[in-house]
Amino acid sequence: MGFASMSVIELVLVLSLSFFHGGEGVLSTLDGPFKPVTVPLDNSSRGKAVDLSDTDPVVQRVVEGFEPEQISLSLSATYDSVWISWITGEFHIGYNITSLDPKTVASVVQYGMYGLPITDEATGYSLVYNQLYPFEGLQNYTSGIIHHVRLTGLMPDTLYQYQCGDPSISAMSDVNYFRTMPVSGPHSYPSRVAVVGDLGLTFNTTSTVDHMISNHPDLVLLVGDVSYANLYLTNGTGSDCYSCSFSQTPIHETYQPRWDYWGRYMQPLVSKVPIMVVEGNHEIEQQAENQTFVAYSSRFAFPSEESGSSSTFYYSFNAGGIHFIMLGAYISYNKPEDQYKWLERDLASVDREVTPWLVAAWHPPWYSTYMAHYREAECMRVEMEDILYKYGVDIVFNGHVHAYERSNRVYNYTLDPCGPIHIVVGDGGNREKMAIAHADEAGNCPEPSTTPDEYMGGFCAFNFTSGPAEGTK
Numbered sequence: 001m002g003f004a005s006m007s008v009i010e011l012v013l014v015l016s017l018s019f020f021h022g023g024e025g026v027l028s029t030l031d032g033p034f035k036p037v038t039v040p041l042d043n044s045s046r047g048k049a050v051d052l053s054d055t056d057p058v059v060q061r062v063v064e065g066f067e068p069e070q071i072s073l074s075l076s077a078t079y080d081s082v083w084i085s086w087i088t089g090e091f092h093i094g095y096n097i098t099s100l101d102p103k104t105v106a107s108v109v110q111y112g113m114y115g116l117p118i119t120d121e122a123t124g125y126s127l128v129y130n131q132l133y134p135f136e137g138l139q140n141y142t143s144g145i146i147h148h149v150r151l152t153g154l155m156p157d158t159l160y161q162y163q164c165g166d167p168s169i170s171a172m173s174d175v176n177y178f179r180t181m182p183v184s185g186p187h188s189y190p191s192r193v194a195v196v197g198d199l200g201l202t203f204n205t206t207s208t209v210d211h212m213i214s215n216h217p218d219l220v221l222l223v224g225d226v227s228y229a230n231l232y233l234t235n236g237t238g239s240d241c242y243s244c245s246f247s248q249t250p251i252h253e254t255y256q257p258r259w260d261y262w263g264r265y266m267q268p269l270v271s272k273v274p275i276m277v278v279e280g281n282h283e284i285e286q287q288a289e290n291q292t293f294v295a296y297s298s299r300f301a302f303p304s305e306e307s308g309s310s311s312t313f314y315y316s317f318n319a320g321g322i323h324f325i326m327l328g329a330y331i332s333y334n335k336p337e338d339q340y341k342w343l344e345r346d347l348a349s350v351d352r353e354v355t356p357w358l359v360a361a362w363h364p365p366w367y368s369t370y371m372a373h374y375r376e377a378e379c380m381r382v383e384m385e386d387i388l389y390k391y392g393v394d395i396v397f398n399g400h401v402h403a404y405e406r407s408n409r410v411y412n413y414t415l416d417p418c419g420p421i422h423i424v425v426g427d428g429g430n431r432e433k434m435a436i437a438h439a440d441e442a443g444n445c446p447e448p449s450t451t452p453d454e455y456m457g458g459f460c461a462f463n464f465t466s467g468p469a470e471g472t473k
Helices: 017-021 203-214 257-270 294-299 338-349 378-390
Strands: 003-006 013-016 037-039 069-075 082-088 092-094 108-113 120-123 125-127 140-142 145-151 159-166 176-179 192-196 219-222 275-277 315-319 322-326 357-361 395-398 404-407 421-425
Touching (some): 069 257, 069 275, 082 159, 108 145, 120 145, 145 159, 192 421, 203 257, 257 275
Parallel strands (some): 219 275, 322 357, 357 395, 395 421
Antiparallel strands (some): 013 192, 069 082, 092 140, 108 120, 108 159, 404 421
16 A cells, blocks of 8 residues: 655645646656655654643633634635634533523624725624533533624635624624635635644644644645543543543543633634634534534534535535545444435536546544554445545545554555545644554554444454455454
């Protein structure tokens, strides 16, 4: 198969135009396959994988009343529409909590082209979510009011200015700016796309985000594992390893204010540059009545409806000549189920004359040489790899494994010039340990029975049934 592997602090891949156009001096995958290369971990590169504390100035609430905070931008399915999201009011955490009423504050965005008066206005919807635990001694959480407003009728590759909030109570944000995506076409691309996974909110995270900002991306792709709020108990006590430190808790707790801290810290970037997120395992966050992924599904806006999806777990969008497909590894992906049927429809609708590049992203990788999470997503690969290959997906981005790794073009564990490149960008800065050991090193191959994930459809990592590794683990 062949991999290039490297463990570094800042696992942000910035795709530039030279990547998409095969610029002078840039190797093409057609020049491959390339010999596998592993760069040993430089222990000094680990940096400071320590979470920012709740007293750090960058995570403090600096607005008053119902003024907007945690402002973020995300794309709709096409260049002419974007989503603006923000939060008003304060969260509450404790044993007896009272939720805010979303109806008390309007969801309004006033906007216009840069350099012209702000004359356009759009309204949207708002919600509040709760994280509740039916166990004595655990604190419950209720969010501030989360607003989502969709702007439509925008011009391509155009700088806009906007304010969000409720003008009726003089609770509007400062003016922010964003640039729309270029029109879709074979010679039309965003200049740079930053791809990151497993970000968290540590001092390493700040290094990663600083690196992204310095590269001036037009779009950020976050392939799962966002705030790592689930490394904390409800009383705010955290650990690098939840199961190691808190193995006796009746349910896997979370400390939801970490989401608010993350949103505040990220605002300077994502209020100007759209961020597209897909869920990871750290977003599961089980609570009362077996609810999961509530914070993830509530806090971000997704172009689900615009792309024909009925779920926040999977959707698609265009960014110039690239069609992105975001898939859910923690929701059913079997052929008879909704996600697979949606994927089939979406792929069939792609016009490669308009969007020549087809990029897919989800959280856990199908191909990785590391022991960590080895073949954990095999069931998903078995169900979905054929259809991605059939429609000629070019690149797959994943996180989950806390390392950087890039494959040759591969299909069914075989070098294949028509298969996609798989790229893992799984250490954006979170506080968990980095992946170091490789499964193909002597004595390291995990027993298949140790690798299943209960949220990923069971266990499929039996001996290989086809390809060059047939009959082996």
